[in-house]
Amino acid sequence: MSSPPEPAVLVEDVEHRYGPVTALGPLSLTVAAGAFLVLVGASGCGKSTLLRLIAGFERPSAGRVRVAGAEPVPGRGAGLVFQAPRLLPWKTVGGNVALALRYAGVPREERAGRVAELLERVGLHDVAGRRTWEVSGGQQQRVAIARALAVPNPLLLLDEPFAALDALTRERLQEDLRRVSEASGRTCVFVTHSVDEAVFLGSRVVVLSDRPGRVALDQPIDLPRTGVDPEELRRLPEYAAYRAELGRAVRAPEQQRSTV
Structure with missing residues (x-):
C-alpha cells in the first residue's frame, strides 16, 4: 500500500517568540496541494510571521514547518509576492x-x-x-x-500584495490572481486584512486570533471557482453568509477586549 502524499504545507505545534513576546501559537495547519489558503486577522496577530516561517526566512521557536515534506529554504521552496x-x-x-x-x-x-x-x-x-x-x-x-x-515552485506565498492599491485595481487583481492560480494549479497561501478578499480568493480561510496568533476559525469556502462572473459571485447569498461569519470571527477578539 502506497503512503499518502505529503501535504503542500505542514505547520505542526508551532510557536514563535520575539524575545519575551509570543507572537504566534501554538498553531497547527495542514495545507493540501492545490489549495488556496487565506490567512486573515487583525494587525499583529502573526499572519506575516506565519508566512515567513513557511518561506523559511525564520525558524519557529517550537514545533516544525515542512513544505512538501522538507524544511523550507528561503528562495527555493516557494514563489513570493510582497505588498511592495x-x-x-x-x-x-x-x-x-x-x-x-x-x-x-x-x-x-x-x-x-x-x-x-x-x-x-x-x-x-x-x-x-x-x-x-x-x-x-x-x-x-x-x-x-x-x-x-x-x-x-508548487507553492506561492503572498503577503498583502494588493493592500496599497485603490479599490478598483484591487478587485481587478483579485480576479486576475484567482484565474492565474486556477490555471497554474499551484498551492497559494495569501495574507490579508480584508474579509471580502478572503472569501473571494480562498478555497479555505483561516482566521487568526489576537496575539499570540492561534486558529480562531478554519472555514472551507464552497463557492464556484470557475465559469462564474466575479460580480455574480459577490452577489450570491452564500458569499454574503461566509463574509458575515468570517467578519464575526475577526471582530471577536476586539469585542472581548471591550467587555474587559
Whole structure:
C-alpha cells in the first residue's frame, strides 16, 4: 500500500517568540496541494510571521514547518509576492521576469518565450519593453506575480500584495490572481486584512486570533471557482453568509477586549 502524499504545507505545534513576546501559537495547519489558503486577522496577530516561517526566512521557536515534506529554504521552496512589488527599476517589465527565469536555471534560448507566456498570463503582454516605473502600481504588482510564477515552485506565498492599491485595481487583481492560480494549479497561501478578499480568493480561510496568533476559525469556502462572473459571485447569498461569519470571527477578539 502506497503512503499518502505529503501535504503542500505542514505547520505542526508551532510557536514563535520575539524575545519575551509570543507572537504566534501554538498553531497547527495542514495545507493540501492545490489549495488556496487565506490567512486573515487583525494587525499583529502573526499572519506575516506565519508566512515567513513557511518561506523559511525564520525558524519557529517550537514545533516544525515542512513544505512538501522538507524544511523550507528561503528562495527555493516557494514563489513570493510582497505588498511592495520590489522590482528592479533599471530593468524592463520583461527583464524583471527574465532575471527570475535566469536564476531558476531556464536556458537563455527559452527565456523570451517563457517571458511572453508569463506576461500574457497576467495581462501584461503589451508592456514587456517598458521600464517598471513607466507602468501603474497595479501593473507593477502583476509583474511581481509573473516573476513569482517564473520559478517552478508548487507553492506561492503572498503577503498583502494588493493592500496599497485603490479599490478598483484591487478587485481587478483579485480576479486576475484567482484565474492565474486556477490555471497554474499551484498551492497559494495569501495574507490579508480584508474579509471580502478572503472569501473571494480562498478555497479555505483561516482566521487568526489576537496575539499570540492561534486558529480562531478554519472555514472551507464552497463557492464556484470557475465559469462564474466575479460580480455574480459577490452577489450570491452564500458569499454574503461566509463574509458575515468570517467578519464575526475577526471582530471577536476586539469585542472581548471591550467587555474587559
